[in-house]
Amino acid sequence: MRRPGLPTEFARAALRTVRARDVTVYAHPRTQLARLEQAGLLHRLADGYFAVVPSDRVGEGWRPTVEAAAAGVAAADFGARGFALMGVSAARLHHVLPRAVGIAVVAAPRRRAPVTLADRDATVRFLVRDLALMHLEVLESDLGRCLVTTPEQTLLDLAHRPRQDGLPEEVDAAVRALAPRCDPDLVAEVADGQRLGRALDRLRRQGLLS
Template sequence: MTRQTGLPAELAQAPLRTVRARDVTVYKHVRPQLARLTQAGLLHRLANGYFTVVPQDRVGAEWMPTLEAAAAGVAAADFGARGFALMGISAARVHHALPRAVGVALVAAPRRRGPVHMTDRNAVVRFLIRDVAAMEVELTETEMGRCLITTPEQTLLDLAHRPDRDALDEDVEAAMRALAARCDAALLAEIAANQRLGRALDRVRRAGLAT
């Protein structure tokens, strides 16, 4: 057991402190025990079947992680701590390029995965199949733990690459402007060439965000 009374190490040591109920082996009757720990304030239910450990200094208080951290926790439970990357609008949020919270999180994943609808808020986590190893990513700290997110340059190109943008046009435009201010033009061109994102780079240039 951990210092959080009644919390097994299997839960506390899970990637980004998040588990899927179906993966928990420490209990014979898993769901009633997870419900008990949630009621006790030791776990927080993110979505159907997904639970995350509440930070020790927040036990007994109202706590809910940011959507981006929660999405990372869900993805870590599915793909492992380094098997995914926050991308698009979610990476922009972690880069502080967009101050306003949005109701969609975007994750680069190694295989097909349907959207996860959060149960602790009105939000959804969407997954796009990507070769994470081929993307420009960096390891960043979130309130759930460390995870991969796309770099500012990769994030800017990814935002420009997706014209649908989940109906978040104004937010995306603001994020692109903020990201462009910290991007290296040569690196943008290199990433675009390596990942066949030439059209995205053209959109960035036409918007006056890069040379």
Template sequence: MELTQAPLRTVRPKDLADRYVNPRAALARMATQGAVVRLAHGYFVATPDDQSAHWKPTMEAAAAGIASAIFGQRDIVLMGITAARIHHAIPRALGSAVVASPRQHRPVALDGGGRVIFVARDTIALDARLEALETGRALVTTPEQTLLDLAKRPDLGGARDEALSALSNLASRVTWDKVDRLVDEQHFGKTTLARVAALR
């Protein structure tokens, strides 16, 4: 496998077992040369061609890459506070990223701090669209789905204040008819619905 052809340019040493006798050592060597960046233990991302050897990916790109390496690019969706960041509803970088995945996975601690949190969900049922990241395109929940997810679980990712602030920012951008349709299609409790109703 060519590193640049991997989903979101992210690989694990075992993904390269057919190409290198010792893929872990090969990746470590490439990391010292700036050709790849180690995201976390066992995960590496190929540096984009238009970036210098000192490039570091954003939290969102790192999370999408790691999740894609585990589950496949089509089976993961950036959600919650991470989707809100991509939709510019949260201005500052956060210490955690949240990814919807087809099954549960333990959190992954990132090199340099931060972690990727996985939430088992029916990713096909989520309202999501492809968004451009530094390393490729990944599925991200739409503003409407993001609003509902944040209203349901504002504490997910450990950034409650930012999540609640993002709700107000998203409320002015969403199509409320679409929000209502998602409410009808998905199961949300009274607390979530009350939080959403207060934003209208």
């Protein structure tokens, strides 16, 4: 549904996020996007990326979670099903990482430079992955439903790179909380199909999987 003051294409955008360079309804997109942001109808996620503010949150200083912001940026770049939240971001959506962190991790089909969020001290990192090989599910974010790695995939991804995001304690806690939810046989199947044998061995040595 079109919101008063917002073009129809904004309401139809993947995860309600638009890129300034894609906006065709205005002759001077950045000027008009800034106006809509000032009016509280848009929220600037990063340079050139704007999310539609929920109609019931206009005027409240609303902002999405880091994970949702990352999903919005990725959806604008790759399409609604062209990416997946993974690693610590997936852990957040699986509720095994309770504290918000300043990093989001996205599985993407091609190389993409990190994006610095405009509304907080946080960075979105993109890792090139073949989404067709990954085990994914659809979960809800502040900007809508998006692809997220399954508990088994997330567990292996975290074990594979426990220190790469600079959050070793948080990752360890997430791994320990996530492991009991996972099917050991499915974890082994995922590991075998994606050459994550070392991560599987690490989990077994820690006594987290049988």
